[in-house]
Amino acid sequence: MPTPPFREAVVDLDAVRANVAALAAQVAPAAVMAVVKANAYGHGAVPVAHAALDGGATWLGVADLDEAFELRDAGVTAPVLAWLHGPDAPFADAIVRGIDLGISSIDQLRRVSDAAAHVAASAAGSGGASATSGPAFVHLKIDTGLSRNGVPPEEWIEAVAFAAMLEEQGRIRVRGVFSHLANTDDEADRAQLAAFDEALAEASAAGLEPEVRHLASTAAAVRLPASRFDLVRLGIGTYGIPPYGDGTTAADLGLRPVMTLRACVAAVRRVEAGVGVSYSHTWRAERATTLALVPLGYADGIPRHASSRAEVLLAGRRRPVVGRIAMDQFVVDVGDDEVAVGDEVVLFGDPATGAPSADDWADAADTIGYEIVTRIGHRVPRTYGGGA
Numbered sequence: 001m002p003t004p005p006f007r008e009a010v011v012d013l014d015a016v017r018a019n020v021a022a023l024a025a026q027v028a029p030a031a032v033m034a035v036v037k038a039n040a041y042g043h044g045a046v047p048v049a050h051a052a053l054d055g056g057a058t059w060l061g062v063a064d065l066d067e068a069f070e071l072r073d074a075g076v077t078a079p080v081l082a083w084l085h086g087p088d089a090p091f092a093d094a095i096v097r098g099i100d101l102g103i104s105s106i107d108q109l110r111r112v113s114d115a116a117a118h119v120a121a122s123a124a125g126s127g128g129a130s131a132t133s134g135p136a137f138v139h140l141k142i143d144t145g146l147s148r149n150g151v152p153p154e155e156w157i158e159a160v161a162f163a164a165m166l167e168e169q170g171r172i173r174v175r176g177v178f179s180h181l182a183n184t185d186d187e188a189d190r191a192q193l194a195a196f197d198e199a200l201a202e203a204s205a206a207g208l209e210p211e212v213r214h215l216a217s218t219a220a221a222v223r224l225p226a227s228r229f230d231l232v233r234l235g236i237g238t239y240g241i242p243p244y245g246d247g248t249t250a251a252d253l254g255l256r257p258v259m260t261l262r263a264c265v266a267a268v269r270r271v272e273a274g275v276g277v278s279y280s281h282t283w284r285a286e287r288a289t290t291l292a293l294v295p296l297g298y299a300d301g302i303p304r305h306a307s308s309r310a311e312v313l314l315a316g317r318r319r320p321v322v323g324r325i326a327m328d329q330f331v332v333d334v335g336d337d338e339v340a341v342g343d344e345v346v347l348f349g350d351p352a353t354g355a356p357s358a359d360d361w362a363d364a365a366d367t368i369g370y371e372i373v374t375r376i377g378h379r380v381p382r383t384y385g386g387g388a
């Protein structure tokens with residue numbers, strides 16, 4: 001057997017395609033936006049974007065404009081929506097590059113409109129309209145109860161009236177109206193849904209005709225059909241990780257985990273009973289045992305909080321992490337079994353292979369699967385399987 005790589009996150013693009021296709025079939029006739037923010041939740045934005053589009057997504061979603069520009073730089077031409085902007089966000093560049101802008105305040109609307117005017121003026125100055133000289137495509141976001149981003153409900157009427165005026169002037173086109181759920185419980189989600197319906201009615205009364213109304217991310221898209229509207233924004237489901245934290249597995253949802261995090265054993269030692277392991281000796285061997293060293297640590301995104309709690313797949317079985325997870329490495333107890341330097345260690349992957357899931361690591365670290373995959377660090381190369 002060839003020695004496995006020192007450290008590696010294997011990203012299965014077939015699983016991305018299959019997950020998007022399965023979810024798209026479930027939510028149809030609503031369309032799918034694959035959310036590829038944060039480097040596609042740590043999986044690699046560009047390869048995942050292509051695979052998600054192959055799987056049937058028709059939109060891509062990112063948080064900020066740098067993430068959107070990365071997709072355009074790589075030749076991705078599909079509609080891209082970016083919804084989180086600083087006070088100096090380069091809206092003019094976004095308009096020129098055909099990026100849809102999620103808008104969360106009247107001030108942002110004003111700045112986008114000014115940017116659109118600027119882009120139109122320079123296009124006219126350079127001898128004629130180009131395909132990307134505007135209007136700016138915007139999606140107005142209403143805060144329906146997450147209290148995070150979005151136009152506050154008390155400013156919504158003013159915002160839609162202002163947007164309708166800018167649309168009439170040809171500065172913007174309100175292509176979407178959207179909001180985001182708190183995923184608190186069914187009752188709270190339904191209250192947000194009702195608030196969204198009301199906001200849509202007010203937008204329509206102001207004369208806006210958005211092509212896409214969107215509210216649901218993975219959790220509601222799967223379990224609350226009334227939240228699907230025209231488009232659902234699927235992040236975590238794309239990566240084959242369940243959003244619920246209630247024991248529901250990827251397989252229960254018909255999804256396949258996309259990322260497998262693995263390494264090879266870097267050292268093996270036999271220790272006597274009573275020996276302390278790793279910093280502060282928070283774990284001691286109860287009997288003579290064999291320890292394997294894994295070259296991944298918290299610098300690579302392995303949560304220190306999972307010390308002596310998580311498990312890995314090594315030599316055909318799940319084995320406990322023992323002692324503190326350090327910056328670059330941690331130790332696994334393999335008992336009296338045979339292991340050798342160079343053996344493959346799988347931290348998480350598809351449980352069908354016997355490996356823990358990203359969710360198992362999340363449980364061990366008192367967090368969520370989202371945080372496990374998004375924090376995998378730069379030192380871990382991503383390699384692509386399943387036909388990149």
Ligand SMILES: *Cc1c(COP(=O)(O)O)cnc(C)c1O
Nearest residue numbers: 035180217218233234235236237
């Ligand atoms: C991250 C994000 C999503 C995707 O959420 P998942 O739970 O990963 O599906 C959707 N919409 C917005 C606004 C987001 O920020």
